[in-house]
Amino acid sequence: MKRAAILLVALNFYLFGAMILNLNVQELENKVELILNFDIPFEGKIVQKKEKEKIILYLPDVKILAPWQKKLNTTFVYQLEVLPDKGGCDVVIYTTQKVKIFAAKSKDGFSLKIEIKNLSTPPTTKESSSFSSFLRWIFLIITAILIFLIVRKNFFVPSTPTKTKTIYIQTPQTPEFEIKFEKPLDEQNKIALISFKGIDYLVLIGTTNVLLGKYKKGEIDSMEEFENAIQAQNISQAKEEKETKTPPKEEEIFTTIEEYKKKASGGEL
DSSP states (O other), rough: OHHHHHHHHHHHHHHSSEEEEEEEEESSSOOOOOEEESSSOOOOEEEEEEEETEEEEEETTTSSSSOOOEEOOOOSEEEEEEEETTTTTEEEEESSSSSEEEEEEOOOOEEEEEEEEEEEOOHHEEEEHHHHHHHHHHHHHHHHHHHHHHHHOOOOOOOOOOOOOOOOOOOOOOOEEEEEEEEOOOOSSSSEEEEETTEEEEESSSSEEEEEEETTTTTOSSHHHHHHHHHTSHHHHHHHHOOOOOOGGGGGGHHHHHHHHHHHHTTTO
16 A cells, blocks of 8 residues: 555656657758647756767656657758656757757747757858869869770779768667546646556546546547546545555556656656
């Protein structure tokens, strides 16, 4: 019983932190936009840290269920990552050029836009024209040499393979559980439907932590069915009473959630 209560408190902390629901990336001519959408308003501050060929933005109190990566085709940013970190998560920007980062929240706080702007300036018209003339002369000289060699010795120049930068991306591990639906009751209590090993658990989290019931997979697949399951429970009585029975085997789900949170945060609870 004591163990279940501790694990429910850990689940309470996990549910009430802002969680990233989805990410969108737009590659524009001179900038890249990364948009993060949360389940609750994001109120934290962003901490920026620079390392070799990458910039790290730390978002405190923000959770992500699994690591996320995306390769880009721009010349100034070649990869983006969002990784779990202790007490929050990291947005990692891989770049080999000088860039500037802008971040802005939506009015309701449910979205955060991170803009990565390229600061490398293109050459002026005069410089570009001079460089083009130089390239034309080089091309003519090389062409003349090649024609001479082909005619004299039937010689050809093999093409040199282009060096490419290889980036290895690890496939993110699938989490052991899924939060399918959640609904706040008041400022301190919330009801969530958690899927774990083919079984759905209806849990009351807050001032009183109670496992309300369990359902077969597919029995609750919509928000309407979730609302009906809540209506079928006596929530007021569940908040006033404390469990006196021996904890059922369903306590295994709370152990797994605690272990996942420990791995995702990268440290001890």
